[in-house]
Amino acid sequence: MNRAKIQDYIDQREEQRADLYHIERDDENHFRLNGHPYELVKDYRDGFNPTELAKRFSSVLSKYDYIVGDWGYDQLRLKGFYAKENPGFTPEKSVETIEDYLFEDCNFGCAYFIIHNEDVKVGHPHHRRRRRNHSSKKGPVIKERRRKVKQPSVRHRKNQHAERVKTGKHQQKFVIRQRKQGAKKHK
Template sequence: MNRAKIQEYIDQREEQRVDLYHYEEQSENDFLLNGHQYKLLKNYREGFDGEQLANRFSNVLNKYDYIVGDWGYDQLRLKGFYDLDNPLFRPEQGVETIEDYLYEDCNFGCPYFIVQNCDIRLPKRRNRRHRKEHSPAIRERRRKLNQPEPRKRRRQSAKRVKVGNHQQKFVIHQRVKRNQNEK
């Protein structure tokens, strides 16, 4: 692929995203993004641009308590962070790591902003059992055609063999047919 073709794909994607997210300013620090309430906490070097935030925003960011946007090479980068009371909290993505992120991962002195999510939408968890039953990626094991069902196998025997502590395996042997004349 050449650069012109890649740029064409990027432009098509941007045109598709225009209608996805809408930015509405309510007051100086409060705004709505697709009807979802946010609050601007810090705007360092006028880094906040609501329209650019709407262009780069994704539904994945709805689960975070705080969103940090930083500018580098005329590109907006967004990263989410959790509050301590969020059930999805992980120490490496906690609120107290925002400052470390700004110093270590962002360009020195770059404009940035911090936004607080006022209405967090946690992702729905699905039951694993339910997921396995309906997943097209998981298929039943098929037994070989030349083997009968397990109940009808008359010439096989299974033995339980212990392997280490609290582990076991089953070994299946084919029974040898003995002649009645041999003894």
């Protein structure tokens, strides 16, 4: 895929998203993004651009208490952070780590802004959460029913023996076969 084709896909996607989100300014520091209230907390080097925020915004970001938008290579990047009161709070994504994010992950001296979500939407009403088995942190436990074999072990069967069969270069399997009449037992 060449660059021109990739750029065409990007342009098509931007056209599709153009009317998806819109911003209405209430005053200098307060605005509504699709009717959802936000407050502009910090605007460093005029990094806040309402039209670009509307283009890049996603409904996933409405679960965060604070959203940082930073500019690099003429692209706006958005990242969310939680307050301690939020049920989704984790220390890695807490409000206290915003400064670390700006110093470590953003371009040096880049323009950025911080907005506060005044009405956090915890969870999305249209998405159901998957049930998880909490007995194991590694994932759901798969329980399997097995039938008990009522036959004696292969060594104790009178007319059968197990034979090793190679199926590939480093693979093998065992096959249980009928013993020929008069054959001696292998030990």
